[in-house]
Each structure stands twice: as structure tokens, then as C-alpha cells.
Amino acid sequence: MDTVASPAGAQYFSDFAAALRYWRGKRGISQLRLSADSGISQRHLSFLETGRAQPGKDLILKLGLVLDIPLRQRNAMLLAAGFAPAYRERSLSDPDLDAVKQALDFMLQQQSPYPALVVDRLWNLVMLNDPAARMLRFFLGMPEHAPIPRDGSINVLRTTLDPNGLRPALANWQLVCGDLLHWVQREAMGDGPGSEAAQLLDELTALPGIAEAAALPNLDRLALPFLPLTLCKDGVELNLFTAITTLGTPHDVTVHELRLETFFPADESSRRWFQHQAS
Template sequence: MLDGHVEAAQARGDGYFSDFGSALRYWRTRRGYSQLRLAVDGGVSQRHLSFLESGRAQPSRDLVLKLGIVLDVPLRQRNAMLLAAGFAPAYQERNLSDPELSSVMQALDFMLRQQAPFPALVVDRLWNLVMFNEPAAGFMKWLLGLPLDAAIPRDGSINVLRLMLDPDGLRPRFVNWQAVCADSLLWIQREAMADGPGSEATALLAELSAFPGMQAAGQVADGHLPNLDRRALPFLPLTIVHEGVELNLFTTITTLGTPHDVTVHELRLESFFPADKATADWFRQRFGAAT
């Protein structure tokens, strides 16, 4: 049974580390833990922890899970650590159409509808679009010049970051595109660092970084610091100009707390809010009847 899990994980690109010691050392370093601190918090001896990282000792399944919790390792990577240690994954990864996720989907659909007349959408960890409300669909069609009856797929085939950062996509609509691109790169950079080398997130980061003009945005991301000027807005505005209309928005990201499923753990609800009255009025007039 374990061989099947390993083969499936390798096919998906989940096996980022060839052995448990490398995975443990990677996450301990990423979290800024010394071996002594992790040993104390994990309830093991520093000597045993050193042996685990060097490959001189093998962990139990319970210890892998415990260290993953202490280091706050994402569920997908906890499964990868288990696989590297020779154990089957502990956390399921269901499809969103799975009946067991129906209550989660209903809750997300409720939140999407409550956000109207303003846009809201649900993406996975790589920012592939899986759900959205009617204002988000209408807003996307307007920005892309699509007919009103055009279908927006919900199967994850649209990558929101790729659509935003591509010069042939929505990027020309953003007045402050460098700042928007920098923030977007930070999200996928975090995923790439969490996933480790050879991951889908790393490949997506490389693809997005290769877009024309992204080097300048990347420099903004590398030196990303908040504007502490008292007159500055307390959020990054998305300033959009299209067909003579200027809209000022900001977004919030919501995640589901304490999930025990990889898919649910990686879902994000992005809600768009008007940053001024003129923008609020435009959305109310255009999508006020949307539900």
C-alpha cells in the first residue's frame, strides 16, 4: 500500500526530499529553530534529533507528525515528510466535488454570495481559480473584454496570478502594476519556499518571474517594506483603469481554520473591497442585483 502512495506522490511532484533528514533540516532552518530548541519543544533529545537529520536514526510515525506540528509545517509537506520517512500520508487530499466536502463548499458559497455586489473568489494554493461570485465573473469579463454570456471555468484551469501578471492579461489595467506584481510574487514565493525544490510552486514562480518587466517588480518584492508614512493607506490599493473608469480596491485573504484535509487547508477566499465611494458606487450600479 505504501508503494502506491509513494508512486502517486512522485507523479504529483510531492516528493520534494529524498530522505526525512533533509526534510527535517529544511523545515527546522526555515522556522529558525536550533536543534536544541526543536528537541525541547518536540520532547526528544538533541542527540536523537541530530541522528534523525544525519540519517543515523529513523523516526516513528508519531514523531514525524509531532515535529510537523511543532514546526507548523503545512499539511501537504507533513505528508511529504511521512513519505520520506517511509510512512503513508496522514492527511487526505480530496477533490472539491467529494460529498464529504459539501459542507465546506456550502460555507464558501455563502461567503461568496455575502460579498456581492463586490467580487470574491476562491483559489487553491497555486492561485488556480475554483469558485467565484457573480460580481467577480462580471468584473473579470469586463476587464478582459469578454461577452456577458462567456463561461468562466471553475475547474482550476485559470491561474489568477498568471492572469494578473501577464502583460497580455490584466497587468496593463493596473496603474500601480509593479506594487501589485510584487505583492503577488510574495505569495507564490512563500509557497515555493514552503514546498521546497522541485515543486509546482517553484516552477510557477519561475514562469511568473520570466514575464517581461518582472525583474523590476521582483526587486520591489525583495525589498518589500510597509509604507509607514502616517498619510499612507493601511493597505495596498489596486488601482485599475479601463474604458475610462478608475477603480480603487483592496483585498483580504481568508483561510479555513484547523482543517484536516490538504485540499481544504490550501483554499483561500480573496474578497475585494472598494477603497473609495466612487468605486463602491460603480460596483453597486453594475452588480447591485447580483447574488
């Protein structure tokens, strides 16, 4: 069933002028540069940012594209200017998104025997492959065939950083937590204070030791071209790195916010462990 997105961030802009100033500042682009990139005169941009001129819907959509504003926040800008949202937000189970779900299923299966999972913008789990399920069950101490909810009720970041979750098995959690928090920090900056993203960020940083660890420099970046994850339990040590994939040029808020995280072994012993689990 279709729904029209009603972004939480809309309430944090008193008007379109405030929204435009915010996003231009966040992107670090001058009015002159934005004028050249958008084809809108610098004088008109100045009037838009001071509220002396009101934008049309097409102009807002053009600026959203030029400033690379997330679809959810483009809807917020439209609402702030008095227009209806332009981009729909639907459940991944919606029949119209069947092709997207099939593509994600295909990518998840192609990643075997290594783990892969699909999360939304707040890193709530919506899909995963069998290797990812086996890895989570092993390191979380779950029964071998215990079901893993795929309805967004599991937050991957919370599960990873929680002392009662994966953190005891994540040998280098102090080094990686800053990188993990970066994803939700970016969403919180876009949504504003009091939003769901900001609340999740507050919840994560309130976990024991997280605020202190997030302030540490990740010196591993000096030696490796990727973020290493080291999971250890019962004599098993897995050294992994991950890649994040998004779907190109979506026109739906839900699709725009989906991320596919794929895990790869960083050494031969980790590769053998996953291959053995799949056999």
C-alpha cells in the same frame, strides 16, 4: 473519490533527516527551541537530523504540527521516512467536502456586492461570486455573459500579471507584483526545484518586466496599512484592497490549501461602482 496525496516535494528530500533539517532551518528554530516546544529531547532531535535515529509516524506528525508544516509537506516527510501519507487530497466536488463547499458558497454570497474568489495553493481559480465575474469580464474585455471556468484552468496570478490579461488595466502593477509573487514563492520554497510551484514561479518571472518590477520596493506600504490595487479602464477607476482567508484546522490537503480572497473598495467612487453593477 478519495485519493492519497503524493506531494511533488517528496522527491526533493533524500531522507527524513534532510526534510527535518530543511523545515527547522526554514522556521529559524534552534534544536533547543524545537526540543522545548515538541517535548522531544535535543539529543534525539540531533540524532534524527543526522540520520542516526529513525522517527516513528507519530513523532513526524508531532514535528509537523510544532513546525507548522503544510499538510502536503507533512505527507512528504512521511514518505521520506518510509510511511504512507496521513492526509488525503480530494476534489472540491467530492461529496465528503459538501459542507466545505457550502460554507465557501455562503461566504462568497455574503461578500456581495463586492468581489470574492476561491483559489488553490497555486492560485488556480475554483470558485467566485457574481461581482468577481462581472469585474473580470469588464477589465478583461469579455462579453457580458461569457462563462468563466471554475475548474482550476484559470490561474489568477498569471491572468493578473500577463500583458495580455489584467496587467494593462492594473495601473500600479509594478508596485504590487512583488507581493503577488510572494504567494507562489512560498509554495515553491516548500516544494523544491522542478515542482509545479517552482515552474509557475519561473513562468511568472519570465513575463516581460516582471523580474525588474518585483525588485522594486513597494513604497505604498509606508503610507497604507494594506496592498492597494488600482484598476482603470474606459474612464472607470477602482481602488481596492484585499483580504485572504483560510479554513481553520483542516485535515485534508485540498481544504488546507484553499484561500478565499475578498476585495473591498478603498474609496467612495469604487464602492458606488460595485453597488451600481449589482443593481
